[in-house]
Amino acid sequence: MIPDAALGLPGGVDPGSHVRRALAGRRTRAGEPAYMALRWAGAGLFGALVIALLVSIAGGSGQALVHSGIGFLWSATWNPAAGQYGAGILVVGTLLTTAVAMVIVVPIGLGTAAFLSELAPSWLAAPLSTLIGLLAAVPSIVVGLWGLIVLTPIFANQVEPFLASMPVLGWLFRGEAYGPSILLASVVLAVMTLPTMVALSRTALAAVPVADREAALALGATRWQAVRRAVIPAARSGIQAAVTLAVGRAMGESIAVAMVIGNRPAIPASLTAPGATLGSAIVNQFAEASPGIGTSSVIALGFVLLILTVAVNAGGQALLRRGHGTAVSTAGALR
């Protein structure tokens, strides 16, 4: 019941007359232009900021793109000392670290979400979910620092030699074990994006109507079969949204990656070789690039990164919109 005061109506007056007045006279709608103006201001300011962002990045890259042409995107040499600027290796590094990170994050994240949402006893699920939610609040710099100080020696001395010695898969991990590598960077990215994946997937799974589960069980499915065949497919669009967000975050991470990837601008020979990504190159080079072509090339790297992340995000959003049957709030666990 909306009280009269909320509607701007003084108490004890015939509402009909006010409605008539509201519809007819302009006086009761006084103040409306102010509100409309405010609304336009808000939207306009947001729009202006978006445009400013795009213009500053595109404009800053202009000089480099003119100098190197479209070949900038795939040119394989990034050697600022020699005046050679090309983003190819860095794009490869970005995609590689993101892909390996997702190989780790998607199964573990989905499995954890299924566990928390469907399979775990309730006394376990709630505190565990809260714990994972808390860990989503850890700043990425802390994860990066932990990777640098704690994980690097472990990877150099134990993990990487062990992986290289495995019979078949060892080929993926061959080569000198420095510690900082594509693999280590991927693991750090995985640790950073896991809470997001778990939280969003869990929301998606929980949003599946109970009736779906019960229908499957009624048809004779075991608990796991119900989850696998009824719940997960129904939550597919939400899970896709989770993966999209995780991928976007992994691609854009810069400082933490620069600390653990070894910063070698070459196509990595194996997963345990050092590499470089767009984000790490920007962190290392931006402040030190010579004004003019140097700085412009680094901003152009940012432009490439922007396009990549926008493409991934747009694709993910489109997928989400298509399957909007399940009410997943993307704002729910955005990190």
Place this chain on the structure above:
Amino acid sequence: MITLTSVRGWNGGGRRRTALAALGLIGVVAACGTTSTPTATRSASAAASSCASNTVLSATCDVVTPSAVTLSGAGANSIEPFFETVFYQYSQKNPNTTINYSPAGSSVGVTDIQQATVAFGDSEIPMTSAQLAAATGGTILQIPVDLGGVAISYNVPGAPANLKLDGPTLAGIFDGTITNWDSPQIASVSGVSNLPNLAIKPVHRADASGPGYDLDQYLIDTAPAWVSAIGTSTPSRTWPLATVGIGEQLNTGVATYVSQTGGSVGYVEYGYALQNGFVNAALLDAAGAYVAPTEASIALAGAQATSLSPTNFNVVNEAGSGTYPLANFSWTLVYQKQSKTTTGIALGKLLDWVVTTGQQDAAALGYAPLPANVASLAQTTIRELESSAGTPLFTS
């Protein structure tokens, strides 16, 4: 701008303490003026009055500035251990001046001073004429403020301290041709034949750096194989062979990697090697002896710079016995024309203090005090600071 940093901005404790200190200072000056013998009174008040004119640079006047000023600087990571201690001490003596320094790297210092986004920059290598031409605020003064060295630090269990290495061997390590510590070349040069069978893991600076420039210069001077590997004989701040080994950010990143990884070898500013307790190589100098980095050997290298100037700044691989081959001066960059006189005065006094009184702490931190001729060059250059009208800020 920051990018990669270690932190220090000294504000002498905040506004309340500044006010109290100011009151205290007034009280002290007043007391000095009124008590004691006539000659003491005259010299004390003469000192106070000469400092009050703010045109005199001296040990006493350097810590007296007219008003509260914040000086923001950015630049070399290698000078950070020196700057942070010296700036802190200065701000303890002069609470009027707050100093922020961002040790993000020499190139950052150059870029920031070119854009005039900081009051002073610092670079291990003076600006080239092209860089000076790109400065937006006019002429830049380059002032040598400290003398430091670059250590080649290694982490090889069982290896002796001060392992002897020469240019060609170092070049082989950093271009990937020598891959193991027990290689015959290292054994023959160093005279140590029982080094362990451990893979060499070279680490370089992922960002542009002064130490990288110095090592590049040394290898160009002493190893023809290096020149052909990198394809040029001009040294560069950005490490030319980034495809060998791994790259870490700043001296702190390289130091962290060396301290935690067996078989690693990297180059760091000697001050950082000292902090970490690293074991450093003894390098072959131009006189044919193997010299380890110490304050004395770095000082000897600096003493060879009899005609130092921003265009003649190289002290790598100097002649003279006992000189450490990887030494260099650090250069503070300021605009000659200072748009705000109070900032200019505070800046001039700070820098004058740094190159005179501040040098007392250099040795303990891993640097060598400026040689006398360099200190006087610095002081002369500081006195070229002008107001926006073009009049010199300091008369003596």
Place this chain on the structure above:
Amino acid sequence: MSAVLAPRRRELIRAAAERSLTRRRLTGRIAQGLCAVAAVAAVAPLVTLLYYTISRGAGALSWGFLVNAPTPPTISGGGISTAIVGSAEIVGLALVLAIPTSLLAALFLFERSGRLAAALRFSADVLTGVPSIIIGISAYTLLVLPLRQFGNLAAAFALAVLMLPIMIRADEEAMRTIALDLWEAGIALGARRGRVARSVVLRGALPDLVTGNLLAIARAVGETAPLLFTLATPLAAMTLLIYTDGTQAFPVAQQTAWGTALVLLGFVLLLSVAAKIAAWRISQRAR
């Protein structure tokens, strides 16, 4: 053919069904076990990280740590007061810019339909994923260079741009979920739009608005990259301090870094708890 199956066939079918059930149960148990393993694999590194942070940073925490100004590592008695104040200032400034803008823009998207609204909504969705380093570069180009100055303003601008898309979408979602019917009712009764927006929509969706905005704020507080390009000194923000002190050789500096990490975590936790309580209180009162 008879609808009732011969006994022999019935036996065969029952046996097959039992075998199938056993097999499916077994597969299910294995799969559930794997999911449990996944959960352990997910939680373990995160718990290790938390434990490491606490063990390395707890020793630094003290009242002095919070209120004293920083000192060089060789001189004791320093703290991180400038970083705490700096972070608070920057986030505060960013919120002053971001909250009104996001609320108004969300109302715009909520109340209007059409291509402009759709375009803005799409931009906001896509921009939630922009790497923070790009926002930092943009802030450097737009504010630091023309103004010739690093500082809190540019940093706050960068954080605001970071938070805005997230806040706008979260706000609009909250409004649509909670307040759509009420809004329509209010408008249908002839109330002014501004009035309806203020008293009905914002008030009704307040708990969800608070939660959604809170997530954006928590993320912004933990960001480092935008601050790299806009601040004059690492002492001006907690995340930068962690970054720079964390690799120093001095144990004191490292302990300061981890202690700052704990302060930051505590800060975000406090923020979450406070906002959730506030949201609950408000929703209680509105009932």
